[in-house]
Amino acid sequence: MINIVGQYRLGEQTIDEADLANDPISQFEISKLLPLEIAGYDISFTNSALFMVATVGLSAGFLMLTTSGRGLIPTRMQSISEMLYEFVAGMLRDSAGSEGMKFFPLVFSLFIFILVANMFGMFPYFFTVTSHVIVTVMLAMLVISTVIIYGIWRNGLGFFKLFVPSGIPLAVMPLIIPIEILSFISRPISLSIRLFANMLAGHITLKVFAGFIVMLSGAGIGGVLASILPLALTVALTGLEFLVAFLQAYVFAMLTCMYLNDAIHPSH
């Protein structure tokens, strides 16, 4: 069914565009570019998959091409790659110590993937990969399962000291431990919802205000004058969204570093 709708949309651009102009939700729709199905699962190559590939292609391509010269004196582009490296490395080292550096490729990949995916979302007509909750949930689950598996592998049962804060009287333990467990469980939820909700809400807001401009300009000369306000707001929101796009990638990577620190040093 969805397959048909997707092809239908692709086939008739005019309808698609009219739809995009009015409906702030349609930008999150997934359309199939290459329908595939294996064992009853729909694994079509969609616009979402296309932008995941583009995200990986751009980030990996940029980082590898700019550093291929291995310049002792970096070019401008090589400097950007080095700054990204040092930014994430500094973040991880500060919060998880030198032992945390074994997770550097993971944290760096998460940061660059979310950053580039968010930035891609800022282009009109581009699909925002991180606006789908399943994507952010999978990324958060990757982080939390890394924390749990590495934490238990490294500390054994000592990992569960994470739930037992030291220096707390025994009497309040029955109260504290469930709270700590609950806060640990809520981590992947908050990690994924924060990113997803920020991207979703930001893009909807942007779309709604931009839609006001179109609607008002359609209402004669007074409407055109009145549309200056939503236009100004759209411009301001675009700037804000760029900030949010970076900030959410930073927050996700930062929290990943802190959770990894818990896996390395569970007793706090």
Add this chain to the structure above:
Amino acid sequence: MATDSNAASAAEKVFPPFDPSTIPSQVLWLAITFGVLYFLMSKIALPRISSILEVRSDRIAQDLDEANRLKTESDEAIAAYEQELADAKSRAHGIAQEARDAAKAELDAKRESVEADLTNKVSEAEKRINGIKTKAMGEVGAIAEDMTAELVTLLTGGKATKAEIASAVNSAKN
């Protein structure tokens, strides 16, 4: 027509970010793409950047060491130069003193030899004067005898013998 189909599809569709029918596809493609990204980052990009930064910091440390080494060397060279200069100054002073001393000694020697020469000449002259004086004194007797013989002849008209005159002159001289 378009609005009808939109309305119809919107009614039966769920909110796209929560649409469960797209989950398998997104999970699969996310796993593939993120896996590729992780692989490329951990195997190629990050080790490469890390080695670039390492090489650079090594190079900077090496250059700083080299600069320090050169600085120490130049400090040593300056110290050696100053030492050399002080030595040369003291040597120059010594040489000047020596030259002064040598000149003075030479002058003294010359003066001494000249003085000795003069003394010799003076004593020789004195000797000669003495000789002349003795000779002159010796001849005084003969002159006196001649004059006496003449005077005797003029006064007496006679002649006195040489022996008489000699004894008379001798007695008058004494």
